[in-house]
Amino acid sequence: FVADGAARVRGKLSLTLPIGTVGGATAHPTAAFCRKVMGVADAADLAGLMAAAGLAQNFAALLALANEGIPGSHARLARQRKP
Numbered sequence: 394f395v396a397d398g399a400a401r402v403r404g405k406l407s408l409t410l411p412i413g414t415v416g417g418a419t420a421h422p423t424a425a426f427c428r429k430v431m432g433v434a435d436a437a438d439l440a441g442l443m444a445a446a447g448l449a450q451n452f453a454a455l456l457a458l459a460n461e462g463i464p465g466s467h468a469r470l471a472r473q474r475k476p
Contacts, residue, residue, distance in 0.1 A: 406448065412440040 397403050414436045418424055433439045457466050 406444060408440075408444050410440040410443060412436045412443065414439055 395403055413419065414428065414433070419428075428439070431439075431442060433442060454463075457463050460466070461469070
């Protein structure tokens with residue numbers, strides 16, 4: 394990973410994700426619509442999107458742990474919830 398000078402960090406992540414976009418439930422109209430909305434043209438695009446979403450979730454979990462912790466976050470959100 395390297396800093397690109399614009400307050401961002403860029404890097405490359407290599408994972409083996411067996412992803413398919415042909416056959417099974419992928420022909421379902423909702424699945425086809427979701428791929429179109431996301432701009433997914435093939436399995437490689439879908440795998441990249443899935444890896445990015447997983448990485449974002451990991452960063453969010455690390456942020457929660459580094460701040461007030463998960464129990465603290467849940468307690469704060471529960472206090473903000475309106476009945």
